Amino acid sequence: MKNIEKLIRPNVKKLVPYSSARSEYKEKEGVFLDANENNYCSGNYNRYPDPLQMELKEKISKSKKVAFSNIFLGNGSDEAIDLLVRCFCVPGKDNIIINPPTYGMYEVAANINDIEVRKIKLTKGFQLNIKEIEKALDKNTKLIFICSPNNPTGNTINKESILYLLNNFEGIVILDEAYIDFSENESLISELNKYPNLVVLQTFSKAFGLANLRIGMAFGNEILISILNKIKPPYNINGLSQKIALKAVTEKDEFHLMINAVKEERKKLSKKLQSLGITEKVFESAANFILVKFKEHKNVFQELTKNKIIVRDRSRTELCEDCLRITVGTREENKLLIKTLAEYEKAKGLVY
Ligand SMILES: *Cc1c(COP(=O)(O)O)cnc(C)c1O
Numbered sequence: 001m002k003n004i005e006k007l008i009r010p011n012v013k014k015l016v017p018y019s020s021a022r023s024e025y026k027e028k029e030g031v032f033l034d035a036n037e038n039n040y041c042s043g044n045y046n047r048y049p050d051p052l053q054m055e056l057k058e059k060i061s062k063s064k065k066v067a068f069s070n071i072f073l074g075n076g077s078d079e080a081i082d083l084l085v086r087c088f089c090v091p092g093k094d095n096i097i098i099n100p101p102t103y104g105m106y107e108v109a110a111n112i113n114d115i116e117v118r119k120i121k122l123t124k125g126f127q128l129n130i131k132e133i134e135k136a137l138d139k140n141t142k143l144i145f146i147c148s149p150n151n152p153t154g155n156t157i158n159k160e161s162i163l164y165l166l167n168n169f170e171g172i173v174i175l176d177e178a179y180i181d182f183s184e185n186e187s188l189i190s191e192l193n194k195y196p197n198l199v200v201l202q203t204f205s206k207a208f209g210l211a212n213l214r215i216g217m218a219f220g221n222e223i224l225i226s227i228l229n230k231i232k233p234p235y236n237i238n239g240l241s242q243k244i245a246l247k248a249v250t251e252k253d254e255f256h257l258m259i260n261a262v263k264e265e266r267k268k269l270s271k272k273l274q275s276l277g278i279t280e281k282v283f284e285s286a287a288n289f290i291l292v293k294f295k296e297h298k299n300v301f302q303e304l305t306k307n308k309i310i311v312r313d314r315s316r317t318e319l320c321e322d323c324l325r326i327t328v329g330t331r332e333e334n335k336l337l338i339k340t341l342a343e344y345e346k347a348k349g350l351v352y
Contacts, residue, residue: 002197004223007142007171012087012231020234023051049239052229056242059249066189066219072228075236077178077203077216081145082109083228084174084199084218088142089115096143097136099128101152101317103176106145122319126153126283128161134168142171149179152314152325154285156185166195172224174199179287181207181259182266189219196221206288207259208248213241262288266328272338273326278345280322289327297322303344309337 005013021035032039038046053073061068074080089096095116098106102122110117118136123129128146144165148157166173177200180187189200199220205211215237218228248255266285273282273292278300281293294300297315301324304311312325329337344350 002170002195004172004196004221007088008227009086009088009090012227015230017230018234020048020051022048023234045239047239048235049237049242051234051236053237053242056246056249059246060217063249063252064189064219066192067222069222070192070219070225072218072220072225072232073237074216074218074228074232076205076214077176077201077218078105078109079214079232079236080201080216080218080228081105081174081176082112083231084143084172085109085113085115087224087227087231088172089113091115094140094142095138096145097133097141098145099133099147101126101150101314101320102145102147103151103178122150122153124319126150126155126319127158128165130161130164133165137169141169143174144169144171145174145176147176147178149177149183149286151178151287152289152291152312152317152320152323154179154283154287154289154291156183156286159185159188162188163191166191166198169197172197172199174201176201178203178206181255182262182288183286185286192219192221196223199224204245204248208245208255209258210245210248213244215241215245262328265331265334266290269326269328269334269338272334273341276338276341276345277350278341289325291320291323291325293321293323295322297324299348300324300341300344304337304340307340309340 025034035048037048057068057071057073060071072080074083091114095118096110097118097120099122100119107117120129120132120136146157146162149155150157162175175188175198177187180202187200188198192198199218202217204213204215270282270290273279273290278295279292280295283291301313314320314323314325
């Protein structure tokens, strides 16, 4: 059994959190003269929101079958990433491990906090390089970030290697599952009870289609979650976002319709891209985007931009040379993308 408390930064462990008005008095009814709100305002937004997002978490708890005390909500997963770094890593001393090519925020959060980032490249098949990770570990390695399905490659990381790290690494393994709902694989949320050093990140930004609301979820050991709640800004998720997310969690049918549509379009788009001569490789994706290697990615990118079709240039990223990352759009958007690419290929008389 890994000792989570031992890993927490000493100053964070000792910290006395800010106690907000709404965390001291939780009832909904009353004459509220405690938070310096404007009681003359008749709108719906003059009151501070629930600092612990109780209602929303109750719903998430039911839907994900995770206990309330194992759920943290952040202002996007990005806030959870930042808080995890600050909770465990001592600036100028500790380090984290990331596995590029991967999501950029792990490194940025570490850099802001003056935490060393040890980069262990994924293998050519975009899997974890366990041997090299083990070599890079030392007593100051507090976190390993794993993204699965991985952004920008789109593939799933083997469960065995994640479990291996959970069993053998003394620090925290943070598994970012931002795209899990688009995947055929199960979430590792089911392993939370077995591994106190596992944190699973999910988000309302992708499958739920609520990126604008800024709500990210972190699932983990009760001690770890309570520390995140202690160091977060008191009212980190606004009331309107909480309300809309609450509704979205209950609308299961709509959610599944969206997911299935994305998956179906992903399959079609992938096939169409493969059939073009200008593509070198269309990588398999378990997410809502596809990484595509082009024979002349620069020209393709320019041509798409000229037609106001914006994709992400990932060509300067190691292992993603000549690659563009393309989000699966609506059926019409994907058709337009393919049409534009096919016309470009034809106009240039490109024969490969
Ligand atoms: C989009 C994305 C997120 C989501 O971040 P939010 O702050 O919740 O919007 C997290 N991780 C990865 C890998 C992503 O691609």
